[in-house]
Amino acid sequence: MSLVAAAGLTLSWLLNGVANADTVLPAGSSDAAQAGSSSPSPGASPNRQPQQGADKEKDGKKKRGGIHKIEHVVVIMQENRSFDHYFGTFPGADGIPRKHGVPTVCVPDPQTKECVKPYHNPEDKNRGGPHNASNATNDIDGGKMDGFIAEVRRVSNAPPDVMGYHDAREIPNYWAYARQFVLQDHMFEPNASWSLPEHLFMVSGWSAKCSSDNPMSCKNALQSPGNGPYAWTDLTYLLSKAGVSWAYYVANGTQPDCEDAAMTCPEQPQQAGTPSIWNPLPQFVTVRDDGQLANIQDVSHFYDAARDGTLPAVSWVIPNNANSEHPTALVSTGQAYVTRLINAVMSGPNWNSTAIFLSWDDWGGFYDHVVPPTADQNGYGLRVPGLVISPYARRGFIDHQILSFDAYLKFIEDDFLDRQRIDPQTDGRPDPRPDVRETAGILGDLVKDFDFDQRPRRPFILSTNPEAGSAPD
Numbered sequence: 001m002s003l004v005a006a007a008g009l010t011l012s013w014l015l016n017g018v019a020n021a022d023t024v025l026p027a028g029s030s031d032a033a034q035a036g037s038s039s040p041s042p043g044a045s046p047n048r049q050p051q052q053g054a055d056k057e058k059d060g061k062k063k064r065g066g067i068h069k070i071e072h073v074v075v076i077m078q079e080n081r082s083f084d085h086y087f088g089t090f091p092g093a094d095g096i097p098r099k100h101g102v103p104t105v106c107v108p109d110p111q112t113k114e115c116v117k118p119y120h121n122p123e124d125k126n127r128g129g130p131h132n133a134s135n136a137t138n139d140i141d142g143g144k145m146d147g148f149i150a151e152v153r154r155v156s157n158a159p160p161d162v163m164g165y166h167d168a169r170e171i172p173n174y175w176a177y178a179r180q181f182v183l184q185d186h187m188f189e190p191n192a193s194w195s196l197p198e199h200l201f202m203v204s205g206w207s208a209k210c211s212s213d214n215p216m217s218c219k220n221a222l223q224s225p226g227n228g229p230y231a232w233t234d235l236t237y238l239l240s241k242a243g244v245s246w247a248y249y250v251a252n253g254t255q256p257d258c259e260d261a262a263m264t265c266p267e268q269p270q271q272a273g274t275p276s277i278w279n280p281l282p283q284f285v286t287v288r289d290d291g292q293l294a295n296i297q298d299v300s301h302f303y304d305a306a307r308d309g310t311l312p313a314v315s316w317v318i319p320n321n322a323n324s325e326h327p328t329a330l331v332s333t334g335q336a337y338v339t340r341l342i343n344a345v346m347s348g349p350n351w352n353s354t355a356i357f358l359s360w361d362d363w364g365g366f367y368d369h370v371v372p373p374t375a376d377q378n379g380y381g382l383r384v385p386g387l388v389i390s391p392y393a394r395r396g397f398i399d400h401q402i403l404s405f406d407a408y409l410k411f412i413e414d415d416f417l418d419r420q421r422i423d424p425q426t427d428g429r430p431d432p433r434p435d436v437r438e439t440a441g442i443l444g445d446l447v448k449d450f451d452f453d454q455r456p457r458r459p460f461i462l463s464t465n466p467e468a469g470s471a472p473d
Contacts, residue, residue: 066452067415069392071353072311075408076341077202077278077318078334079195079326080128080364083185083383088118088165088369089472090178092398093185096165097369101473105369107163109149116149118367120471121164128327129162129365130155133223136192136381139363143371151365162366168469170331173339173462174387175469177358180460181393182449187386187403188372189362190437191222191379196277198361198381200225202405203248203281203316204234205422205437207378213285215431222378228283232431233422235314235409236295237286241428244416245312247295249302250279251337253320278318286429302341309349313416317341327364336464342389346459355450356389357408373402375440380404388449391456401444406437411446413438 088096096118097104106115129135129152138147152160168175190201197207209221210231218232239246281287281296299318305311319325325334338358345354363382372380386403413420421438424430437443 067411067447067450069353069452070355070390070415070450072313072315072350072355073408073412073415074311074315074317074341074345074354074356075202076338076356076358077199077316078338078358078360079319079324079329080131080362080366081325081360081385082363082366082368083187083370083385084118084368085165085364085366086171086174086360086385087178087183087185089167090175090183090185090398091472093183094370094400095185105145107146107149107367109153109160111153116160116163118163118165120169121161121166122170123161123164124170124330124332126164126327126331126366127152127156127158127161129160131194131362131365133191133193135365136363139365139382140192140372145367145369145371148365148367165367166331167472169471170468171335172466172469173335174385176462176466177342177387177389177460179396181390181395182388182397182399184386184388184399184401184403184449186370186383186400186444187359188379188383189381190404190406192372192381193222193362195361196280197222197225198405199278199280199318200230201437202361202408203236204230204232204284205406205409206232206431206433208232208431208433215285215429218431218433220378220434228280230280230284232433233424233427233429234281234284234286235412235422236281236284236292237290237429238413238417238420238422238427239314240286240290240292242417242420244314246292246314247297247301247305247312247316248279248281249297249299249315249317251299251318251320251323253322303344306344306348306350311345311348311350311354314412325360339462339464343461343464346461351459352391352456354390355392355411356387357411357446358385358387358389359405360384373442375404375406375437375442376435378434388446389460390450391458392450392452392454393457394449394451395457397449399444399449401448402442403444403446404437406440406443407446410438410443414447 084096087093103117106117108115135151138151141147148162149160152162189198191197200207207222207225208218209225210218210229213229213231215231236246302317322329323334323337325331345351368383370383372382421436423436
């Protein structure tokens with residue numbers, strides 16, 4: 001089934017230029033040309049946030065300059081796509097190596113004995129590949145980046161599609177956001193593994209297995225951290241101690257990933273109050289002890305908060321299986337869901353003080369040509385797409401810095417916590433983590449993706465049912 005939608009927004013005007021790391025789009029493609037409209041779908045729940053926006057932060061600090069113009073950070077975490085799979089042909093990005101438009105790289109297929117080049121895949125439903133720690137090691141293959149097809153062949157009889165890539169013809173909204181805002185082409189998953197460790201890193205900078213509620217009982221665990229308790233310190237502990245509001249929004253339904261990072265498995269339920277692969281916070285000792293379990297909510301509350309102007313200072317937004325883009329979930333369904341979330345923020349009172357960080361938690365077995373850099377003993381893992389969307393985001397900018405989800409922690413800490421890190425030496429709650437991820441020497445700074453001197457940009461509302469874009473040159 002092709003991804004081309006029957007009706008919606010024409011984005012070809014937006015998707016035909018070329019932008020590099022220091023190029024902005026011409027004035028003629030400014031926010032004044034609004035690309036259609038689509039209303040968010042607010043949930044029916046009348047309940048409000050457990051903490052109303054960032055009022056305490058604003059009243060207490062009265063900061064408005066630089067990074068502190070951002071009063072609301074929204075992290076949208078999708079599922080299982082590599083950078084080359086979504087943006088490998090995006091103009092100006094570090095994408096699939098090509099000469100005269102033809103890929104110059106290939107990956108051997110041990111069954112057919114052919115070397116398969118990356119190819120355009122118009123299909124809405126993809127299969128991807130296995131994506132646990134051993135699969136990552138084999139995909140990377142000592143830096144050769146040539147194990148992707150072999151890993152699929154080991155576990156599946158279906159034709160591999162991990163060398164396929166999408167572009168503006170299948171994901172026009174994602175490419176439109178990249179054109180108008182910031183695309184990060186060196187964003188890496190925090191460690192080379194699957195969804196649960198990535199989500200633990202996302203909220204805490206570590207993945208570990210603990211034998212009790214004592215933080216010192218925790219030991220490094222990159223593949224199998226278990227189902228808790230998660231006793232080490234996470235970002236919510238620092239936020240709570242500083243009186244900074246936060247919420248973790250979960251789309252009810254089924255879990256997007258398998259317990260063992262396999263390609264397929266029976267569906268398991270997911271809801272805000274239930275610990276799961278994508279919802280680990282209920283098992284964090286800090287969240288329980290701080291009395292903040294109520295901050296983990298159904299995603300309908302996110303739409304309410306965006307509409308009412310009561311977004312907390314920090315939001316994480318997590319999908320269910322259907323809208324996650326985890327193979328075999330439809331790409332179009334995930335793109336529509338993400339567009340609704342972004343439209344909701346842009347349509348609400350908090351837009352002018354919000355930064356949205358959009359990424360995908362791991363590579364999902366899909367091909368990527370960039371060898372992951374080493375930050376420490378735990379990572380990084382493979383490259384994933386990253387986007388920054390904000391009224392202060394640079395326009396049409398490609399960020400080549402080395403980044404990981406640790407950069408989200410660093411940005412939040414710099415903005416709301418006076419640069420306090422999740423650091424056993426200074427945060428008042430020691431744990432045996434091997435290092436402080438936010439201070440890694442190779443980690444870039446998300447502040448460089450913003451121009452805080454520019455006039456806040458107007459909302460850029462997109463259709464949730466867009467027409468296909470044009471193929472890149």
